[in-house]
Structure formats: structure tokens, C-alpha cells
Amino acid sequence: MAKRGAAPLQGEVLQGTLDLLILQTLITGPAHGHTIAHAIEKRSEAVLQVEHGSLYPALHRIEDRGWIASFWGTSENNRKARYYRLTPKGRKQLTHQTNRWDQLVHAINRVLRPASE
Amino acid sequence: MSWKRILRRGNWDKERANELQSRLELGADQNISRGMCEEEARFAANRKLGNTLQIREEIYRMNSIGFLETVWQDVKYGVRSFASKPGFTIFAISVLATGIAATTSIFSLANAVLLPALPYKNADRLVMVWEDASYYGFQRDTPAPGNFISWKTQNHVFEDMAAMSGASFNLTGDGPPEQIVGNPVTANFFSVLGVGPFLGRDFQEGEDHPDVNRVAIVTYGLWLRRFGGDPQVIGRQILPTDRNYTVIGVMPKGFKFAESDVDVWVPMGMSEKTKINHDSHYLQVVARLRPGVTVGEATANLETIAAQLSKQLPESNEHVGAFAMPLRDFLVGKLREAILALLGAVAFVLLIACANVANLLLARASGRQREMALRMTLGAGRWRIIRQVLTESILLSAVAGGIGLLLSVWSVGLLTELVPNVLPDATIPGINGGVLAFTLGVSLATAILFGIVPALRVSRLDLNKSLKTGTGRGSVGAGSSRTRDFLVALEFALAIILFAGAGLMIRSFLALRGQDAGFRPDNIIVFRTPLPRPRYADQTKSSAFFDQVLARIQSLPGVVSVGCASWVPLTNFGGATGVFLEGQTPPPPGQAAIVKISNVRLVNDKYLQTLSVPLKQGRWLDERDDAQATPVAIVNQTAANQIWPGKNPLGLRFKLGTATSKNPWVTVVGIAGDMHQSALARPPRPEIYFPYSQQIGSGYDPSYLIVKTAGDSSQLVQAIRKQVWAVDKEQPVAGGFPLSDLLDDELAPRRTQANLFGIFAGLALVLAAMGIYAVLSFAVTQRTQEIGIRMALGAQSGNVMRMVFGEGLKMMAAGIAVGLICAIGLTRVVSHLLFGVAPLDPVTFVGVPIILAAVGLAACWIPARRATRVDPMFALRYE
Secondary structure (H helix, E strand, O other): OOOOOOOOOOOOOOHHHHHHHHHHHHOOOOEEHHHHHHHHHHHOOOOOOOOHHHHHHHHHHHHHHOOEEEEEEEOOOOOEEEEEEEOHHHHHHHHHHHHHHHHHHHHHHHHHOHHHO | OHHHHHHHHHHHHHHHHHHHHHHHHHHHHHHHHOOOOHHHHHHHHHHHHOOHHHHHHHHHHHOOOHHHHHHHHHHHHHHHHHHOOHHHHHHHHHHHHHHHHHHHHHHHHHHHHOOOOOOOOOHHHEEEEEEEEHHHOEEEEOOOHHHHHHHHHHOOOEEEEEEEOOEEEEEOOOOOOEEEEEEEEOOOHHHHHOOOOOEEOOOOHHHOOOOOOEEEEEOHHHHHHHHOOOHHHOOOEEOOOOOOEEEEEEOOOOOOEOEOOEEEEEEOOOOHHHHOOOOOOOOEEEEEEOOOOOHHHHHHHHHHHHHHHHHHOHHHHOOOEEEEEEHHHHHHOOHHHHHHHHHHHHHHHHHHHHHHHHHHHHHHHHHOHHHHHHHHHOOOOHHHHHHHHHHHHHHHHHHHHHHHHHHHHHHHHHHHHHOOOOOOHHHOOOOOHHHHHHHHHHHHHHHHHHHHHHHHHHHOOOHHHHHHOOOOOOOOOHHHHHHHHHHHHHHHHHHHHHHHHHHHHHHHHHHHHHOOOOOOOOOEEEEEOOOOHHHHOOHHHHHHHHHHHHHHHHOOOOEEEEEEEOOOOOOOOOOEEEEEEOOOOOOOOOOOOOOEEEEEEEEOOOHHHHOOOOEEEEOOOOOOOOOOOOOEEEEEHHHHHHHOOOOOOOOOEEEEOOOOOOOOOEEEEEEEOOOOOOOOOOOOOOEEEEEHHHOOOOOOOOOEEEEEEOOOOOOHHHHHHHHHHHHOOOOOOEEEEEHHHHHHHHHHHHHHHHHHHHHHHHHHHHHHHHHHHHHHHHHHHHOHHHHHHHHHOOOOHHHHHHHHHHHHHHHHHHHHHHHHHHHHHHHHHHHHHOOOOOOOOHHHHHHHHHHHHHHHHHHHHHHHHHHHOOOHHHHHOOO
16 A cells, blocks of 8 residues: 555554544544545554544544544444544534644645745 | 441341342242243343342442441451561551650650740730840840830830849848849739739739839748748738838739849839940840731831830940840740650651561561451452551551650650749640540551551452462562662661751750860859848959958868859850940940940859869969958959950950049959850850959859869758858858769750750651561571572672672662762751751761661671571472
8 A cells, every 4th residue: 555655654543633634634524443444544544543542542532522422233234333423513523624724734835845836 | 226236137138048049949940830940040030130239238238338347347457467467566556656755755845845825915016125246255145124115115015025134132031041043024024924923913004113112023932931822921021130021912823024033023123224224234125016017027116116115325325225135035945846846856766667667567467468468359459458558557557656655654754954044834745635636636647657668569469470479489580679679778867867966965065065164063062142132332342251251161171272253154144345445545425335344243253163174374362452452353274365356454444334434443453264164166255254252243243152062062051051150140042063964064965965855866767677687587598599509509608698698788878878869958957056066077977877887787796697507408499
């Protein structure tokens, strides 16, 4: 997988960023942990590897803040799985954090590439 | 919210476990769909997810107040592990409790005596003001009224100054005549102290006058005792044998100032003549500094005034300075140094106790190496291990602190004897909030002190090595045993310092006790019966009174001899006056009139013999020396040497006062041995004894009776009092205690100090001995195998003995050497507290190391013997 693009950035994902990625993944609808991790890896073209050791604590943390809610559902192959969905509070948080992220990236880019401006 | 999380985290954890399980199954399903076989699929999914337990733990931790919880865990674990080793635990706790108890007790003494504000308003601005008459042999002399008035009117450093003198009053009426001690004071006395009566009113300026009706303020104690606590006491007339005084106030409970047995205050009422008297030095002066003025500035100002006075009035004031001292220094005196020395001593005991327990914990730690290594392998961080070990230390010291506190509640009562009774009642040592906080702090500090070394040691384990050593009994790291040796050496060094200090204190006490007081107090009872002034102002009257009383007492069966004197030894530091010698050139006008000073005592002819004072030359006083005969006196050896240097004073004449005084010439007829009149620790002062019958030295009238009895004197006390009352039924007779009590009172504080130092040094010795014993025993146990091999290879038990002893000797020698060097430096600190012993007393500095070494070697002997008993076969099979 890694051959196609850049080397995977393992363990380098900033903690707040993982929260943001999880929220963004859930915008398309409820998903369980495995799907969330899979979606992030796939969309980032495998640059971002989500470690399960940090995924589940992150899910727990976000749920505790009330940004996502969880329920038991049945997976695509009829397994019981715990699904997470975005709460209205989480949706607001996603918008807010995405804006902040854009600002941050913009600011960092201006520092890193002043000539391109 | 967080509490809910903690309570619900069990459920949450179950949820997570389920979730992760389902995640595994999902992963496996997917892998199967990719074509893996089932087992492979499950394995791959597992691998992908990693350690699920770790994930769950992390989430669990998110739901806890981590620190508190692990502390609670550690506490529980600590209690369990201590409970499983009761011997070790009891030993460690008792060692620590002893140290903490000693420290707490001495601190409570310091806390009571040195720290709290004295119970006067802004007491830090109160000073005592003294004359500096060092030139005449009195470094701290009670000021003369004239000087007091001059200071008071000329200074610019004090808000106000008050003076106080001593007097006794005879209280008669209901019950037997009672003598009470009173202080005539200036009217502003209580306002300078900033304390007013709780009942009635304070003195007014107009009442401080010789010709007005007299008023009095009484103590709470007298009010309760004599007047039944009746509020109607205000306005009552008291002190009827003297003049009538009207009670106008009662001071609050516990109020006292400078003198312990005072029961009444009356206005001093200085006459105009008194106000310019610069010759009679009898006042105690207390002053309140203006805000911001230091004691040093006050003294500088006083010195300036004193210098002017000595120019203006050279006859009375030449060589007389003045100075101020903080009230607390005056009240606490030398006790301050003693308490600081004791605090130092207990700190040493506590340090030794800490070193001891640290050693025990180190030994215990090496037994727990495997346990710790296992914990660390399983992921415990270094800080976590340190915290666990420290928690255990704190647990130990907390229990020890509790027990120590209980012990000190009991022991603090023993220290009361050290507190001088001139201090206000609030200064009785006890356990209060400050002491509790101190104990808590000390316990915590000790825990960290003795816990930190083992904790660091444990946390620095080499995991590989520790796990590999099968029984945790293999070779001990050299570092660890070096630490233990160092701690033992430290214990010995501290013990030596403490022991040297104790040795000096004890030798001082023995020197003081062995000091020849110059008189023999055996079988002598002391009474005090001062004659009230207006009624006995005429010396013929007081002379007649004592003639009768002495004759009556002498006739009692069981009485060997009876004497009377102005003051018996150890009751008055002063009572001195100038003397002028016949043939001496009078000093030219404009110079100090007095160049020779001597204590003056009026006595009867049997007084000195009753005290068994030796006659060095000449003759004793006798009946012939009556009012009609030539005036005579006996001088003591010191007076003979100092007042008549290089001459034999026998037959020479002198008079009291200055060259111009009208006093008669007196012939010296005898030289008596010296007595330590003022204090055992002070050198004898010049003394002149006049027969009271010749009525010379007005103002020094006898007020003490001493009665030497044949056997048990206690039976006679009441009979003697009755003889006095037979002469004057209103004359109070105080005292009736053995003269030896006065000596005991002198010795008591030093005895207590010496005892305390002795106890602390003993503790230090025992602790140090236990320390060396424990370390050597441990080393022998650890080296059982090595010793076995040595013996198998032919080492004799002597060699093994030597090896173990050598190790102990090494530690002791290092500790003793370092300790001796420190002790030599430190004993200078206590040199003020010593008497008759040099700070580098050879007996102490040779004896102490020998005792310590002997005890230390005895402590080595047991483990050394055990080493020789090692059975080589057993030791080799040991692993």
C-alpha cells in the first residue's frame, strides 16, 4: 500500500487531528470503529495509519464530550457492532475545528512558502 | 461528572471489551472474505488490533483520578506488606516514633517559650532598661530612681517608661497573718505593658504620690484565694498591719510580670527626695519603644544620657552606663540557648533514626529486587516505583508520627521544670496546633529523608540482572552496600556529636553539683519574716524583735542553732553598697565617690556557724558585740582579697558609704570562708557581715531565719512559727523549707538539661548500635555462601570473625573520626551552657569515642559469631 504514495505517518497524527478526522468520517453516517479506521486510511491514501491503540481511546474521549453517540447495531455481515454517529454538538464542533484547521494550515504554509505568495 | 465516570467505569469497560471483541470478529470476517483460512484470519485480526487489554486499561485510566487512586492502591499494598513483616514494621515504627516524640517534645518547649508573643500589648516593643555598672561588678544593675527619672524625661526613643520595685506586705485579718509579695510600681506601669485590670480600674497619675490615700491592684490568684472571687472586693481596705490600701482593681487571670510570686501592686509614690536619688539601685525598669525604634538605638540614646549624668553627678554616676534589652531575653535568659541546643540534639536523634530506618528499608529493598524488577518489566515507570516506595515510607512515618505525638503528650509535662517561673502562664509547653503541624511536617520530612535513598535505589534496578538472580539473594551491588555503610558511619558521626554534647552537659552538672557552695545546708530550715517598715523602721525595735525570736527558737527542743540574716545564700544577687577604708585618700570632688563595693548582710552571732562556714582568721561575732560595743564586722575571703588587696584586713577599719558619710568606723575582727551567695555558677562576691545588734547598715535588716535541727526538722516548722507569733502575733512567717531546696532549685534546670541530653545521647547510642548490628547481620546473611566457600577452603573462624569485625570497624572508625571533628567545632556553640568544663574537655573527648566504639564492637560481635557458625556444606548447598 505504502508503495503508491508517501510513507505512512504512523503515530504522528496529532491528537486533536484524529478527533477531527473521526468526526469528518462520521458526517456521511453512522459507522463502527473498524469502518472509521478503514475510511481514514483509505481517504488519506494510506498516509494516515490509525492505530487501534489510539482509535478506541479517542472514540471514548469524543463520546465523553458529547460530540458523538454510540449504539449497538448489526454490521454488513450480520455481526453485532458498536456504531458511532455524529451528534448536533459534534457537527458544530466539526465545522469549528475544520475552520481552525484551515487557518492553521494556511498560516503554516505562509511561513513555509513565503515565495509562493 | 467525573465521580459518575469513576462509578460507572466497570460497565464502560465491559462495553469496550464487547466492542473490541466484535471488532476482532469483524476483522476476522473480512480476512476470511479475502481468502484466509479461519485461524489465520483470527490471528491477523488480533495482530492488527494489538493488545486489547492495553486499550481497555487506557480507557479505564481516563475515567479515574489517577494519582489518588494509585496512592490508595499503594497504601493498601504497603499496609499488607508491612503487616506480613511485623518484626521489621514494629522496629522501624518504634525507632521513628522515638525520634519524632523527642523532637515534638522539645519543639513544644521551644514553641511555648521562644516563639509566642508575650501576653502584653505589642510585646516586641517592650524592653527592660538596666544600669551598666560593670565597673563595680554589676553588668546588669537595677537602676536608681534618680537615673530612672533622668532617662524617662530625657530620652527620645521610648513612648513611656515604668518602674517597679519589690516590697512585702503583711496581710492579716481573717486567717493567719500572711506575707504577700507586692510590687510598688509607677502609675503608668500597666499602661506601658498594655494590660489593664479585668475588674475595677487602673492606677491614676495623681495616686502615684507619697501623701495620698493608698490604692492597690491585686492578682486574680489573691482575689480568689483571699477574697473568694467576690466582685465587691473593689473598695475594700486591705493590708491593715501597714497602711490601709483600698483595692481598686483585679488583674486578669494569669497576668504576671517578671516576678512569679507577686500578689499585689501599689503605686510607688516616689518622694521628691527619692526622685533625685542616684545612689540606691533597686528599681526594675520596663519601657515601650516608639514604633520603628530598635533596641540598639534605644541603648545608644540611653548611653548618651548616662554619659551626661556621669559628668553632672560623678559622685554617684561615674562609670555607670545604661542599656536596653528585649523583654523576652530578660525573661527567658539562658534557657534560649539551652532549648536551641536541645533542639539540635533531638534533630540529631531524629536523623540517626532516619538513617537507621533508611538502612532497614535498603535491606528490605534488596529483598524486593525481584518484585520491583517484575513490576518494571510489566510496564511500571520509574516514577511510579519511587512513588510506591515513598508511599510506604510515609505510611511508616505517619503511624510513627501518631505514636510519637502520643508519647510527647506524656513527656512534655516533664519539661515544665525547665521553664522559668517568671514567664507568663501561657508559656507552659503543651501540644497545640503549631506543635501538631510541626509533627506532621517532621513526619513527612523524615519519611522522605529515610525513604528517598531506598526509593531511588530500587528504581534504578538492572532488570536483566535482578530477574536472573534466582532467589534475590545473590551478590549485592557494591553501590547498595556502600550506601548502607555510609549511613552507619553517619549514624556514628551524629551519635558522637550528640554524645560529646551530652558528656559536656553532664560534666557541667556534676561540676556544679560538686561545687562547694561554701556552706552546709544539712538539717537547716529557712523562714522568711521581713518586718514591716513603718512599725519596725527604728532599728532598736527590729533588733529587739530578733533578740526575742532567736532566744525563743533556740530554747525549742531539737534546735541545734539558729541564725538570722538579711538574705540567706542564693536568695539575692545584690544587696551591695560602697565602702570607704580608713586611711584611703578620698577621691577629689568631681570623681566617682565609690571605688570599692561589697555585699552587706546583717546577721546574728550564730549565723555563719549555723551554716558551717569556716573561720579563716580572727574571731566570730559574739554576745559582746552589742549596741554599746565598738562596731565590728566579719568579711569573707573575697572581700579581704578585693577590698584590701595585699593586706591583712584584721583590725583595720572601714565605713559604709563614701568618704563623707556619717556612718561609724567598723573594725574587721574576722575573715570567713566564701559562700556562693548569688548563684552556684557565679564566683563569690565580697561580703561583709555586721551584727544586727550594732544597728549599722539600716535597710539591710535581717529578714530570714535559719534553724539547724538535730534530726527530722519537719516536726519543728509549726513550733518555730508559733515562737515568732508569740513575739508579734501579726508577723507573718513564710517559708519553712529546707535550705537544700535552694540548692536544688539552682541545680534543677541543669539537671533536667543534663538528663535530657543524656537520654538523647543514650538513644543515639542505642540506635547507632542497632544500625551497625543490622547492617552487619544483613551482610553476613547475604554472604553466607561466600563465607561457606572461604571456610571450605580453610579459613578459620578467627579469619571470618576478623573479616566481619573489620567491616564494622571500618564504618565505625570513619563515623567516629568525622563525628569527633564536627563535635570539636560544634561544642563551641554550647560553651555558654557549660560550667567548670572546657568545651574541649579531654575526659569527654576521650571517653565518648571509647564508649561508642565499645558499644559498636559489642553490636558487631553477634553477627560476627553468627558468621563463624556458618556450616560450609549447608552454605554451599544454599542456592
